[in-house]
Amino acid sequence: MRTVVPFNAGWVFHEGDDRFLQSRLTSGKNVELPHNAVDLPYGYLDETRFQRPFTYQKSLQWRPEFEGRRVSLVFDGAMADSTVFLNGKEIHAHPDGYTPFEVGLTDHLHRGENLLCVRIDGSENPGIPPFGGQIDYLTYAGIYRDAWLKCTSPVSIERIRVETRELPDPGFSASVRCDIRNGEQADEPIALTASLRSPDGTVISQCRADATSRDDSVILSFGDLQEISRWDLRTPVLYSVDVRLECMGRHDQLDTRFGFRTAEFRPEGFFLNGRKVTLRGLNRHQSFPYIGYAAGRRAQERDAELLKHALRCNLVRTSHYPQSPWFLDHCDRIGLLVFEEIPGWQHIGGDDWKRRSLNNLRSMILRDWNHPSIVLWGTRINESPDDHDFYVRSNDLARTLDPSRQTGGVRNVTRSEFLEDVYTMNDFVLGSEGSSAAPLPGGNRPRTALRHPRDVTGLDRDVPYLVTEFNGHMFPTKRTDPEERQIEHVLRHLEVLDAAYGSAEISGCIGWCMADYNTHKDFGSGERICHHGVLDMFREPKPAAFAYASQGDPGDGVVMKPVTFWARGERSIGGSLPLVVLTNCDAVAFRFADGPAKTALPDRSRFPNLPHPPVIIDHRHISQGELECWGKAWYDLFLTGVLEGKPVRHLHLVANPLPARIELTPDSEELLASEKDLVRVVVRALDQAGNVLVHFNEPLSIRISGPARLVGPGIVPFRGGSAVFWLESTGETGTVLAETRTLELGRSEVRLRATRGPERGD
Ligand code: GAL
Numbered sequence: 001m002r003t004v005v006p007f008n009a010g011w012v013f014h015e016g017d018d019r020f021l022q023s024r025l026t027s028g029k030n031v032e033l034p035h036n037a038v039d040l041p042y043g044y045l046d047e048t049r050f051q052r053p054f055t056y057q058k059s060l061q062w063r064p065e066f067e068g069r070r071v072s073l074v075f076d077g078a079m080a081d082s083t084v085f086l087n088g089k090e091i092h093a094h095p096d097g098y099t100p101f102e103v104g105l106t107d108h109l110h111r112g113e114n115l116l117c118v119r120i121d122g123s124e125n126p127g128i129p130p131f132g133g134q135i136d137y138l139t140y141a142g143i144y145r146d147a148w149l150k151c152t153s154p155v156s157i158e159r160i161r162v163e164t165r166e167l168p169d170p171g172f173s174a175s176v177r178c179d180i181r182n183g184e185q186a187d188e189p190i191a192l193t194a195s196l197r198s199p200d201g202t203v204i205s206q207c208r209a210d211a212t213s214r215d216d217s218v219i220l221s222f223g224d225l226q227e228i229s230r231w232d233l234r235t236p237v238l239y240s241v242d243v244r245l246e247c248m249g250r251h252d253q254l255d256t257r258f259g260f261r262t263a264e265f266r267p268e269g270f271f272l273n274g275r276k277v278t279l280r281g282l283n284r285h286q287s288f289p290y291i292g293y294a295a296g297r298r299a300q301e302r303d304a305e306l307l308k309h310a311l312r313c314n315l316v317r318t319s320h321y322p323q324s325p326w327f328l329d330h331c332d333r334i335g336l337l338v339f340e341e342i343p344g345w346q347h348i349g350g351d352d353w354k355r356r357s358l359n360n361l362r363s364m365i366l367r368d369w370n371h372p373s374i375v376l377w378g379t380r381i382n383e384s385p386d387d388h389d390f391y392v393r394s395n396d397l398a399r400t401l402d403p404s405r406q407t408g409g410v411r412n413v414t415r416s417e418f419l420e421d422v423y424t425m426n427d428f429v430l431g432s433e434g435s436s437a438a439p440l441p442g443g444n445r446p447r448t449a450l451r452h453p454r455d456v457t458g459l460d461r462d463v464p465y466l467v468t469e470f471n472g473h474m475f476p477t478k479r480t481d482p483e484e485r486q487i488e489h490v491l492r493h494l495e496v497l498d499a500a501y502g503s504a505e506i507s508g509c510i511g512w513c514m515a516d517y518n519t520h521k522d523f524g525s526g527e528r529i530c531h532h533g534v535l536d537m538f539r540e541p542k543p544a545a546f547a548y549a550s551q552g553d554p555g556d557g558v559v560m561k562p563v564t565f566w567a568r569g570e571r572s573i574g575g576s577l578p579l580v581v582l583t584n585c586d587a588v589a590f591r592f593a594d595g596p597a598k599t600a601l602p603d604r605s606r607f608p609n610l611p612h613p614p615v616i617i618d619h620r621h622i623s624q625g626e627l628e629c630w631g632k633a634w635y636d637l638f639l640t641g642v643l644e645g646k647p648v649r650h651l652h653l654v655a656n657p658l659p660a661r662i663e664l665t666p667d668s669e670e671l672l673a674s675e676k677d678l679v680r681v682v683v684r685a686l687d688q689a690g691n692v693l694v695h696f697n698e699p700l701s702i703r704i705s706g707p708a709r710l711v712g713p714g715i716v717p718f719r720g721g722s723a724v725f726w727l728e729s730t731g732e733t734g735t736v737l738a739e740t741r742t743l744e745l746g747r748s749e750v751r752l753r754a755t756r757g758p759e760r761g762d
Helices: 297-310 325-334 351-368 388-401 453-457 483-501 543-549
Strands: 003-006 011-015 029-031 053-061 070-075 081-086 089-094 101-104 113-121 147-152 155-166 172-182 189-197 203-212 217-225 239-247 250-258 263-266 269-272 279-283 315-318 337-341 374-378 406-411 422-426 465-469 508-511 560-562 579-583 587-592 598-600 615-617 637-643 646-653 661-666 670-672 678-686 699-705 708-711 715-717 722-729 734-742 746-755
Touching: 089 101, 155 239, 155 250, 172 189, 172 239, 189 217, 203 217, 263 374, 263 406, 279 337, 279 465, 297 325, 297 678, 315 508, 325 337, 337 406, 351 374, 351 388, 374 422, 388 406, 406 465, 422 453, 453 465, 483 508, 483 543, 483 579, 543 560, 543 579, 560 637, 560 646, 587 615, 598 615, 661 734, 661 746, 670 722, 678 734, 678 746, 699 708, 699 722, 715 722, 722 734
Parallel strands: 279 315, 279 508, 315 337, 337 374, 374 406, 406 422, 422 465, 465 508, 670 746
Antiparallel strands: 003 147, 011 029, 011 053, 053 113, 070 101, 070 147, 081 089, 081 113, 155 172, 172 217, 189 203, 189 239, 239 250, 263 269, 560 579, 579 615, 587 598, 587 637, 637 646, 661 678, 678 722, 699 715, 699 734, 708 722, 734 746
């Protein structure tokens, strides 16, 4: 039977790539995967520090279970160019930082101690996608995802692909393609049994097929499946199929999860299970402060949760590369749609480069084709120019490997050759004309949120169309930026969302982007950060995050976020009107100090298409005299969100905010000692009413005792009222105490439990 166990612990890490490391285990730094080769500062980071070679070594002792079996290592991802040596001999090379690779060890293992050595080169080698031009993100060197030790029988199941089909009568059928790997090249009979299981694990149908071990692949079919629950956004029901192979008295077994659903982009929008869904999404980079790409399962799942439950998106684009399997698995689990694309950014290289890019496409699809969350394959290098032959090939390849999904190709130029199924466009038109108040000299168009698809495609017919980016560099906004900029940031996101909701021909829009990210010197704000997120790098929200969140159904959570620091003198000329309240309430009741209570309604005239337009409180509701002007006293504001006539949310913004307390919120109270677990702890400085003190930028010192390590510096500034650190497991169990101290508010603490959790595989 197959075993696949984690192979993350016990690596020895070295700077550089001395040849002798390939054949001699040498003392270095003991590390566990996922691993980032270089500890990073928050900003002003010099990327040349990791654009060079590093080496990982690990001893692998022969085990009795290797006898007569196929042994391999699977790396989920290592940046950027990996070469694997076993006992001094090069056995595998993988020149890509985003796709997985499997290294066969069987023929090279000694019965005794074996030395594995992985050399990774973090250089931006122009021969490897996405490199060769400038890219607006960083590619952090390291074996930054999990590694696995896999043992199978010599004739084994290479992979399975499940394709479901909706039947007219109604019901579903499912076919399971099972690719066979025949290590012995023998021609032996094999028997395959596929079991289809419902979400609770009950077998609901079984089928069998006979073949020989020389067959490359066998299809097992499940006919008329009735009473199937569909995978949908609200009910992401996951079935599984396991295939058992028997050959010469030996077995192998592989399972996968999948869902029954239909997904189709049409000229009139996107349809999930036949129902039209306007896509509302954000682009995601997989990077984090301090650790780059080396974030394991918890952080990956947390990002998916943030997108689905905090930002209330229904889709994420994995810009600009295949992302962690943990992330995608969680998208399946929670019902978050995914547009996944190949590595690349604007630049297309020569023939070898293109061949590698097509390999990346193949590898991405083979890895991810069973995820019900994935509804579109990105077959084009993000924002690259047209390249007829290359993109004919990439689209053919995607359609051949997976005829069940459509393709998209993200461009930023109009009238580009349409070879995909969905015209996917980065429409950055908003802002290119200057603001309505101050049009750019020479600007010849009024403020425009999105272009009409036909103006973009240049075609004389409607085609499936999706906006894949907007905003971003057109209006970078830091969490600490002034209130007026936050408002404009919010409005720009809302305007594009409104335009997408209002267009029958646009399937939806995906904002740039979920979270700020470190980048090259050629982009960003000078400290090598692009402040393009609706969250900052630590995943703390800017007001624009609530532009998305407030579009969610109030039944899933009430949102009411006024875009204000509530101060007399923050804005130019003073005051706080117009006051934009991002909310999914039916109305917002408000009053200043002891003044009369008033009510304002969502602004449907300005945002006619949004599910939940913001409430905008202005001189329609308050006279100049009521709020008074510069030189007069400032008062508290009380807001109440009203839903179906009932108060559902209260907010009190104080006129004299003072530091009242520090709040420490860990993402989890449990740290898993059995793996390299990371728990994020958010520290917020709050005023008397529990609001974040947005101008609190004091130093915070952090001290950890017990079985956890601090990730990041021990003294950090609050940024916009919050500071974030991570706790990393040490492998030990017990109570972890995190203590923080600020000058103004003294000591605070939080305790976590480090527990064994599931058994460490290796
Ligand atoms: C796009 C690009 C993104 C990001 C964004 C910033 O052109 O595809 O990766 O750079 O601009 O707005």
